[in-house]
Amino acid sequence: xxxxxxxxxxxxxxxxxxxxxxxxxxxxxxxxxxxxxxxxxxxxxxxxxxxxxxxxxxxxxxxxxxxxxxxxxxxxxxxxxxxxxxxxxxxxxxxxxxxxxxxxxxxxxxxxxxxxxxxxxxxxxxxxxxxxxxxxxxxxxxxxxxxxxxxxxxxxxxxxxxxxxxxxxxxxxxxxxxxxxxxxxxxxxxxxxxxxxxxxxxxxxxxxxxxxxxxxxxxxxxxxxxxxxxxxxxxxxxxxxxxxxxxxxxxxxxxxxxxxxxxxxxxxxxxxxxxxxxxxxxxxxxxxxxxxxxxxxxxxxxxxxxxxxxxxxxxxxxxxxxxxxxxxxxxxxxxxxxxxxxxxxxxxxxxxxxxxxxxxxxxxxxxxxxxxxxxxxxxxxxxxxxxxxxxxxxxxxxxxxxxxxxxxxxxxxxxxxxxxxxxxxxxxxxxxxxxxxxxxxxxxxxxxxxxxxxxxxxxxxxxxxxxxxxxxxxxxxxxxxxxxxxxxxxxxxxxxxxxxxxxxxxxxxxxxxxxxxxxxxxxxxxxxxxxxxxxxxxxxxxxxxxxxxxxxxxxxxxxxxxxxxxxxxxxxxxxxxxxxxxxxxxxxxxxxxxxxxxxxxxxxxxxxxxxxxxxxxxxxxxxxxxxxxxxxxxxxxxxxxxxxxxxxxxxxxxxxxxxxxxxxxxxxxxxxxxxxxxxxxxxxxxxxxxxxxxxxxxxxxxxxxxxxxxxxxxxxxxxxxxxxxxxxxxxxxxxxxxxxxxxxxxxxxxxxxxxxxxxxxxxxxxxxxxxxxxxxxxxxxxxxxxxxxxxxxxx
Amino acid sequence: xxxxxxxxxxxxxxxxxxxxxxxxxxxxxxxxxxxxxxxxxxxxxxxxxxxxxxxxxxxxxxxxxxxxxxxxxxxxxxxxxxxxxxxxxxxxxxxxxxxxxxxxxxxxxxxxxxxxxxxxxxxxxxxxxxxxxxxxxxxxxxxxxxxxx
Numbered sequence: 001x002x003x004x005x006x007x008x009x010x011x012x013x014x015x016x017x018x019x020x021x022x023x024x025x026x027x028x029x030x031x032x033x034x035x036x037x038x039x040x041x042x043x044x045x046x047x048x049x050x051x052x053x054x055x056x057x058x059x060x061x062x063x064x065x066x067x068x069x070x071x072x073x074x075x076x077x078x079x080x081x082x083x084x085x086x087x088x089x090x091x092x093x094x095x096x097x098x099x100x101x102x103x104x105x106x107x108x109x110x111x112x113x114x115x116x117x118x119x120x121x122x123x124x125x126x127x128x129x130x131x132x133x134x135x136x137x138x139x140x141x142x143x144x145x146x147x148x149x150x151x152x153x154x155x156x157x158x159x160x161x162x163x164x165x166x167x168x169x170x171x172x173x174x175x176x177x178x179x180x181x182x183x184x185x186x187x188x189x190x191x192x193x194x195x196x197x198x199x200x201x202x203x204x205x206x207x208x209x210x211x212x213x214x215x216x217x218x219x220x221x222x223x224x225x226x227x228x229x230x231x232x233x234x235x236x237x238x239x240x241x242x243x244x245x246x247x248x249x250x251x252x253x254x255x256x257x258x259x260x261x262x263x264x265x266x267x268x269x270x271x272x273x274x275x276x277x278x279x280x281x282x283x284x285x286x287x288x289x290x291x292x293x294x295x296x297x298x299x300x301x302x303x304x305x306x307x308x309x310x311x312x313x314x315x316x317x318x319x320x321x322x323x324x325x326x327x328x329x330x331x332x333x334x335x336x337x338x339x340x341x342x343x344x345x346x347x348x349x350x351x352x353x354x355x356x357x358x359x360x361x362x363x364x365x366x367x368x369x370x371x372x373x374x375x376x377x378x379x380x381x382x383x384x385x386x387x388x389x390x391x392x393x394x395x396x397x398x399x400x401x402x403x404x405x406x407x408x409x410x411x412x413x414x415x416x417x418x419x420x421x422x423x424x425x426x427x428x429x430x431x432x433x434x435x436x437x438x439x440x441x442x443x444x445x446x447x448x449x450x451x452x453x454x455x456x457x458x459x460x461x462x463x464x465x466x467x468x469x470x471x472x473x474x475x476x477x478x479x480x481x482x483x484x485x486x487x488x489x490x491x492x493x494x495x496x497x498x499x500x501x502x503x504x505x506x507x508x509x510x511x512x513x514x515x516x517x518x519x520x521x522x523x524x525x526x527x528x529x530x531x532x533x534x535x536x537x538x539x540x541x542x543x544x545x546x547x548x549x550x551x552x553x554x555x556x557x558x559x560x561x562x563x564x565x566x567x568x569x570x571x572x573x574x575x576x577x578x579x580x581x582x583x584x585x586x587x588x589x590x591x592x593x594x595x596x597x598x599x600x601x602x603x604x605x606x607x608x609x610x611x612x613x614x615x616x617x618x619x620x621x622x623x624x625x626x627x628x629x630x631x632x633x634x635x636x637x638x639x640x641x642x643x644x645x646x647x648x649x650x651x652x653x654x655x656x657x658x659x660x661x662x663x664x665x666x667x668x669x670x671x672x673x674x675x676x677x678x679x680x681x682x683x684x685x686x687x688x689x690x691x692x693x694x695x696x697x698x699x700x701x702x703x704x705x706x707x708x709x710x711x712x713x714x715x716x717x718x719x720x721x722x723x724x725x726x727x728x729x730x731x732x733x734x735x736x737x738x739x740x741x742x743x744x745x746x747x748x749x750x751x752x753x754x755x756x757x758x759x760x761x762x763x764x765x766x767x768x769x770x771x772x773x774x775x776x777x778x779x780x781x782x783x784x785x786x787x788x789x790x791x792x793x794x795x
Numbered sequence: 796x797x798x799x800x801x802x803x804x805x806x807x808x809x810x811x812x813x814x815x816x817x818x819x820x821x822x823x824x825x826x827x828x829x830x831x832x833x834x835x836x837x838x839x840x841x842x843x844x845x846x847x848x849x850x851x852x853x854x855x856x857x858x859x860x861x862x863x864x865x866x867x868x869x870x871x872x873x874x875x876x877x878x879x880x881x882x883x884x885x886x887x888x889x890x891x892x893x894x895x896x897x898x899x900x901x902x903x904x905x906x907x908x909x910x911x912x913x914x915x916x917x918x919x920x921x922x923x924x925x926x927x928x929x930x931x932x933x934x935x936x937x938x939x940x941x942x943x944x
Contacts, residue, residue: 136933136935137933137935137936138933139933140936185933186929188820189929189930189933192817193933257885258883259883259884259885282884282885282886282887282936283887284885284887284890284891286891287887338885352885
């Protein structure tokens with residue numbers, strides 16, 4: 001192979017492919033040929049370090065070339081072409097909405113929006129995936145996933161202080177009987193390891209992990225999806241960075257070793273049996289905490305002019321990114337090393353964790369060094385930024401990399417990908433009747449792994465650290481109610497105990513809907529995230545969104561077709577809710593070979609994360625019922641269709657139709673409800689999602705230790721809807737609200753023209769009773785029985 | 796040297812039950828299971844220094860105890876299973892211990908590694924190996940040694 005490398009510019013296609021496979025670059029032929037042309041022009045052969053740098057910079061993980069590339073989407077006879085799918089959908093919505101409170105979007109490590117009343121602070125938010133590493137080594141993969149997204153927040157602008165971690169997992173079913181290939185870890189193993197990894201990293205860094213979700217589906221049996229998010233607070237005058245020639249490249253944090261080599265390129269390929277352990281990164285939370293402490297002190301003393309994190313691609317990515325508009329000279333022998341038996345190119349691309357790269361004016365180096373020494377945090381000066389737009393990397397005087405920025409960052413060839421989506425056949429006949437009584441159906445839904453309590457996970461996380469978690473993962477007097485969103489009061493970051501500004505964070509995810517209709521999946525996910533925010537009283541007119549797409553190979557036109565539809569759904573949702581996307585990430589090649597030798601991709605999955613301001617955290621509220629005698633209202637219209645529902649998974653109803661979503665009407669309704677909430681008329685709110693009306697009512701009841709007498713038939717519903725759909729259908733845009741009895745008439749005056757109707761009352765018997773319009777009892781069950789089903793132990 | 800740290804009998808029940816539950820998931824039911832933590836510390840230390848290392852750095856003196864040799868387990872078909880990170884994998888616990896030993900004013904060790912050790916009754920080594928591989932170690936990053944006690 002060394003021989004092939006030395007003749008790189010003359011290799012034929014077969015030899016190029018062999019070389020790529022051997023070195024694990026995940027470059028395609030077009031890209032390898034572009035590299036050949038570049039070196040032919042330079043009249044020399046590349047070094048290993050140069051090809052590694054190109055592979056990393058052009059990887060799917062770093063460049064997002066699928067999402068930002070051209071696509072030809074065919075739907076019947078119609079063909080639609082995108083030059084840049086991402087810009088023409090997600091970014092387009094943000095640009096068109098042009099919200100002044102968006103301060104920095106799609107250009108830094110995280111999106112940044114205004115925060116608080118005084119104009120002093122901003123909120124940064126980002127969610128990442130760490131799927132491939134978690135499939136290989138769940139604990140280490142999850143740990144470093146958290147570490148990575150926390151560093152994104154540390155590296156946004158001139159550095160934000162992390163105040164909230166989020167975690168959303170998609171795993172194979174724990175009770176799955178699916179035969180796994182030899183190299184695959186079982187769902188239980190992955191689940192345990194990932195939860196422990198997220199726990200250990202977040203807890204040790206002192207960041208509350210307070211919002212999340214878990215989805216179990218055998219589509220993730222071979223490739224788990226691990227989404228980790230982080231929100232941070234940053235002074236508004238520190239949200240921009242600029243590197244100037246002459247500034248020093250200073251690295252702080254952990255040392256560099258052979259761990260994590262090829263992480264970026266590995267994330268851009270299907271997982272194979274022979275994947276090396278060097279692609280696994282090992283986290284060290286305490287090192288990152290030290291780096292964070294150094295960063296915040298140095299930031300507030302204005303000691304550096306730019307910072308970014310060492311993530312995928314290591315120095316190559318971080319320094320390459322900072323130097324992309326000026327150039328840099330790097331001397332690798334100056335790096336702090338874990339291991340002396342390491343090749344220079346390995347130092348350059350190693351993804352050893354917990355490292356941050358700064359651009360430091362030479363006069364400030366001494367003061368920065370003093371801070372690092374004071375925190376017992378390692379640091380080194382690796383080189384300097386130049387103004388010649390060239391990236392030059394040496395090791396003891398020998399050239400490792402000498403590339404032009406123009407080629408490295410603009411030379412990647414792209415090709416048009418074909419996209420098509422063949423929708424599965426849908427049936428909208430009334431759901432089949434089953435013999436099981438409704439109360440037993442409700443109990444089985446409450447104990448379904450996608451609905452039941454996540455206490456055994458959540459209780460491992462420290463969601464109280466920093467003392468600002470106002471609405472916690474579990475609410476109510478017995479801490480039995482599953483919260484719709486987390487509300488955070490980031491006083492630990494602002495230091496202002498008199499400012500009660502906070503923010504809420506929530507999510508929407510529904511891969512079961514995506515299997516039927518990816519466009520609706522995006523609408524449902526955005527709608528669920530917005531409703532969750534509303535349920536704690538957040539200002540949903542200032543919702544900011546993150547998109548995280550995960551899919552199989554983009555070479556499959558069906559995968560691309562789903563992606564196009566979901567991206568269009570994101571555009572429609574963002575425009576409809578006036579909620580711009582501020583950042584996002586995509587992860588492809590989430591597929592492996594199954595035990596039968598077939599390719600087994602994950603279902604197209606879209607996570608929408610959302611944040612919105614809570615003007616006064618003292619006025620935020622929870623979902624548990626509060627007072628007997630209070631009326632309960634159902635906002636929104638129940639619609640026909642059992643597609644993607646938990647009910648359908650348990651009792652296939654023959655109906656897999658999805659109801660549409662009128663965003664305009666929904667948003668009008670939500671704004672009116674927000675106004676009622678702000679006036680103090682609403683005492684509890686809960687969104688209707690997994691498990692439908694009955695599950696939402698049960699959760700509110702046992703969450704508050706009160707019962708409810710309800711009749712959903714008295715509320716707005718599509719004509720001809722069945723009892724099953726009323727009770728267990730998951731049509732979107734609906735919420736259950738407990739209204740203060742004393743304010744009922746005021747509440748009604750605010751929502752009079754909208755689809756809001758009284759469903760019943762809170763009772764003091766700790767019993768849920770649901771009747772139909774003829775007075776027949778459909779469900780009659782004590783809270784204790786419902787809670788016992790819901791409290792099923794996942795771990 | 797390897798310093799073996801273990802939870803004292805009366806406090807160990809939950810920890811042992813947790814490990815036993817994991818092994819059951821891989822088809823190994825056992826009526827004997829004990830768990831230890833292992834610290835491989837390469838360096839030359841006096842007896843007093845080792846005792847200081849164990850008591851002041853590595854263990855909680857109320858709930859834990861330590862030994863410089865494997866624990867004594869009496870009975871049939873008991874195996875000692877050591878699980879370590881492969882040498883090519885960064886060991887952050889080992890790294891922290893290495894730094895902490897030096898911070899205690901002792902001579903910095905050449906190398907520190909952290910591992911886990913189980914004493915398990917099993918009907919066969921093969922069955923045990925399978926259960927450990929399925930639940931307690933990841934062959935991508937770990938290796939294990941099984942010895943019959």
